[in-house]
Amino acid sequence: xxxxxxxxxxxxxVLKFEEYPDPVAGPGEVLVRVAASSVNPKDYKxxxxxxxxxxxxxxxxLIGMDVAGTVLALGPGVENFHRGDxxxxxxxxxxxxxxxxxxxxxxxxxxxxxxxxxxxLPLVTTAGNELISEGAAVKxxxxxxxxxxxxxxxxxxxxxxxxxxxxxxxxxxxxQIGEAASIGADQAVATDxxxxxxxxxxxxxxxxxxxxxxxxxxxxxVKPGGVFASVLGxxxxxxxxxxxxxxxxxxxxxxxxxxxxxxxxxxxxLRIPIGRRFPLSDAAEAQAxxxxxxxxxxxxxx
Numbered sequence: 001x002x003x004x005x006x007x008x009x010x011x012x013x014v015l016k017f018e019e020y021p022d023p024v025a026g027p028g029e030v031l032v033r034v035a036a037s038s039v040n041p042k043d044y045k046x047x048x049x050x051x052x053x054x055x056x057x058x059x060x061x062l063i064g065m066d067v068a069g070t071v072l073a074l075g076p077g078v079e080n081f082h083r084g085d086x087x088x089x090x091x092x093x094x095x096x097x098x099x100x101x102x103x104x105x106x107x108x109x110x111x112x113x114x115x116x117x118x119x120x121l122p123l124v125t126t127a128g129n130e131l132i133s134e135g136a137a138v139k140x141x142x143x144x145x146x147x148x149x150x151x152x153x154x155x156x157x158x159x160x161x162x163x164x165x166x167x168x169x170x171x172x173x174x175x176q177i178g179e180a181a182s183i184g185a186d187q188a189v190a191t192d193x194x195x196x197x198x199x200x201x202x203x204x205x206x207x208x209x210x211x212x213x214x215x216x217x218x219x220x221x222v223k224p225g226g227v228f229a230s231v232l233g234x235x236x237x238x239x240x241x242x243x244x245x246x247x248x249x250x251x252x253x254x255x256x257x258x259x260x261x262x263x264x265x266x267x268x269x270l271r272i273p274i275g276r277r278f279p280l281s282d283a284a285e286a287q288a289x290x291x292x293x294x295x296x297x298x299x300x301x302x
Contacts, residue, residue, distance in 0.1 A: 003096035009049030025075035036119035064094030125261035128156020135229030140165030148209030
């Protein structure tokens with residue numbers, strides 16, 4: 001098969017479009033013919049060697065986490081999928097024409113959802129859902145602020161919090177306030193305006209997809225006994241707020257969650273904007289665009 005192969009850590013230029021051995025589905029696994037993947041920050045951080053202490057690449061190796069495609073073959077013991085089924089998942093080594101996925105991690109492509117566009121969904125929608133449901137553990141009637149609400153993880157978190165019956169404040173940049181009306185929150189605030197942040201009421205929870213200085217400001221607005229949950233780790237000043245429960249959320253594959261979120265996208269209840277599409281062979285250009293802050297999810301189409 002053709003794949004994006006990494007021979008050493010470095011910039012986007014280390015991503016090479018080459019031949020690579022075909023993967024084989026083992027017990028409980030499914031071989032997927034990849035229709036598309038997408039670019040996530042973890043992909044280019046891993047390529048650059050920033051995660052090698054806990055998630056190294058064994059050279060020559062592959063990268064990629066999102067996949068949408070069709071079932072090509074079933075490993076021993078897999079009975080609930082069939083050849084030709086449309087599927088999507090959080091997986092590994094997805095910048096390739098073929099990849100192997102645990103059957104338990106596969107969601108079915110909802111009828112009416114575009115197969116290529118589905119590749120934008122696995123990581124961001126799962127992370128956003130888990131940030132709210134597991135990290136912040138948001139309950140009906142609570143008030144939660146989602147920082148980074150205009151991004152894929154943030155939009156997914158807003159949708160999930162609203163689904164759980166919370167009052168949701170979308171935290172965005174000043175330049176995104178106009179866009180925030182389409183996110184589905186009850187209110188939108190500019191988190192890069194200190195006056196606005198200072199005027200916020202105390203919150204039951206903050207769901208953070210931004211980190212940095214924004215996270216350090218927002219933890220000050222969580223009420224005692226409240227929760228600050230983040231996909232980017234604890235704010236540097238977290239120890240100054242011992243009465244706030246700080247939860248770091250590390251997203252893990254969950255087929256049921258992904259199925260639910262994909263159906264929400266199909267039904268128009270959740271929108272994950274897609275920016276640009278690149279052929280798989282241009283993964284280096286795609287990652288360079290993502291690292292420069294291109295808006296919307298970037299797809300790699302096989």
